[in-house]
Amino acid sequence: MKICYYPGCTLKTKSQALDQTARLAALALGVEMEEIENWQCCGAVYPMARDEIATKLSAVRALDYAKHNGGRLLTLCSACHNVIKRTNEDMRSDGEICSRANNYLQLEESYRGETEVLHYLEMLKTVVGFDNIAQKVVKPLNRKVGAYYGCLLLRPSGVMAFDNPENPTIIEDFIRALGGTPVIYPFRNECCGAYVGLKNPDLPKKQSERILRSAKEKGAEEVITACPLCLYNLNEKGSGILPVKYFTELLAEALGVKS
Amino acid sequence: MTVKEQCENVKRMSGTDVRKCMKCGKCSGRCPAFHEMDIKPHQFVSLLAQGRIEELLKSEAIWSCLSCMACVERCPRAVAPAAVIEAVRDTVIRAQGANGMKAEDIPPMVDELIPQQLLMSAYRKYNK
Ligand code: SF4
Numbered sequence: 596m597k598i599c600y601y602p603g604c605t606l607k608t609k610s611q612a613l614d615q616t617a618r619l620a621a622l623a624l625g626v627e628m629e630e631i632e633n634w635q636c637c638g639a640v641y642p643m644a645r646d647e648i649a650t651k652l653s654a655v656r657a658l659d660y661a662k663h664n665g666g667r668l669l670t671l672c673s674a675c676h677n678v679i680k681r682t683n684e685d686m687r688s689d690g691e692i693c694s695r696a697n698n699y700l701q702l703e704e705s706y707r708g709e710t711e712v713l714h715y716l717e718m719l720k721t722v723v724g725f726d727n728i729a730q731k732v733v734k735p736l737n738r739k740v741g742a743y744y745g746c747l748l749l750r751p752s753g754v755m756a757f758d759n760p761e762n763p764t765i766i767e768d769f770i771r772a773l774g775g776t777p778v779i780y781p782f783r784n785e786c787c788g789a790y791v792g793l794k795n796p797d798l799p800k801k802q803s804e805r806i807l808r809s810a811k812e813k814g815a816e817e818v819i820t821a822c823p824l825c826l827y828n829l830n831e832k833g834s835g836i837l838p839v840k841y842f843t844e845l846l847a848e849a850l851g852v853k854s
Numbered sequence: 855m856t857v858k859e860q861c862e863n864v865k866r867m868s869g870t871d872v873r874k875c876m877k878c879g880k881c882s883g884r885c886p887a888f889h890e891m892d893i894k895p896h897q898f899v900s901l902l903a904q905g906r907i908e909e910l911l912k913s914e915a916i917w918s919c920l921s922c923m924a925c926v927e928r929c930p931r932a933v934a935p936a937a938v939i940e941a942v943r944d945t946v947i948r949a950q951g952a953n954g955m956k957a958e959d960i961p962p963m964v965d966e967l968i969p970q971q972l973l974m975s976a977y978r979k980y981n982k
């Protein structure tokens with residue numbers, strides 16, 4: 596099965612491990628991630644001001660491409676997913692943003708939020724199925740892993756509709772399917788400090804240490820994430836309390852496809 | 855622009871109805887940047903409702919908000935404090951010469967590991 600895929604800038608540069616392990620694992624699971632043509636940077640943050648249009652257009656272009664190529668758009672980076680999914684909701688439900696974006700783009704047929712935006716984790720759960728993944732595991736994890744959700748996959752939950760924002764379970768189910776033991780810890784949906792580190796380096800440090808300490812106290816041996824910025828903050832500002840990896844690295848490991 | 859116009863503009867940009875706030879403080883209680891903020895998330899909502907935009911435009915808190923949306927998630931009245939903070943910050947940085955980060959600030963920050971996502975996020979949040 597082929598599915599349109601939006602990689603984003605960071606997965607082509609500093610986070611190639613996320614992109615590559617995801618592609619390898621998907622192939623082993625019968626899913627071919629087809630990179631969309633001429634994608635542009637999503638902007639990394641969803642612009643909240645109602646009068647921001649230009650900063651949303653790259654997401655709309657990707658969504659419109661996917662609309663004509665299977666109707667689904669697969670994302671992997673949490674930030675791209677957040678921006679594209681929230682922009683899609685604007686195109687679906689905010690008449691003013693929709694008409695202004697379409698007025699600029701002059702597409703043959705207006706884009707109105709028709710595409711389904713699917714995060715890689717959602718694809719694993721709903722398209723492949725965790726049961727099927729469990730059957731393909733050749734090297735079970737056999738260790739305690741803490742899922743780190745952060746903000747972008749979960750919030751705002753009314754739009755993201757990813758999981759319960761206060762008590763999510765999808766990454767824990769994923770860890771279980773790979774033969775690992777998920778560790779529930781209180782700070783798994785807390786913010787890592789995000790981009791504010793460039794203004795105030797203390798905040799990501801404080802947040803990252805708190806998150807990793809909380810995971811370690813509950814017995815985690817490592818932590819997994821879907822976000823390059825979370826990985827950077829946790830690894831670089833988190834005082835090495837626990838190792839942090841991309842969730843796809845564990846998937847590739849368990850499926851035996853990691854080079 | 856008059857204070858009243860500026861106020862209306864920020865309300866429109868935020869897309870949230872600050873009059874619905876019941877001052878419970880749950881937004882600030884959940885905010886991971888609370889201790890870094892001179893004006894707290896619930897106060898952004900309240901000061902905007904009172905038309906006290908000048909105080910908000912001088913706030914340092916606009917540079918500390920993480921856009922983590924925890925305040926939005928917790929608000930029992932469907933108010934979006936994060937959107938108010940962003941509308942205030944956008945109003946500040948959209949003025950000529952008032953960017954909180956300039957293109958030339960970026961190269962010295964780049965190291966081997968820093969992800970593009972971080973540079974792009976900060977630049978989009980702090981520069982117009
Ligand atoms: S979005 Fe900003 S104000 Fe709201 S909880 Fe997060 S850091 Fe605090």
Ligand code: SF4
Pocket residue numbers: 874875876877878879880881882895896899928929930931932933934935
């Ligand atoms: S949580 Fe909502 S209702 Fe409560 S103080 Fe904050 S904005 Fe107002």
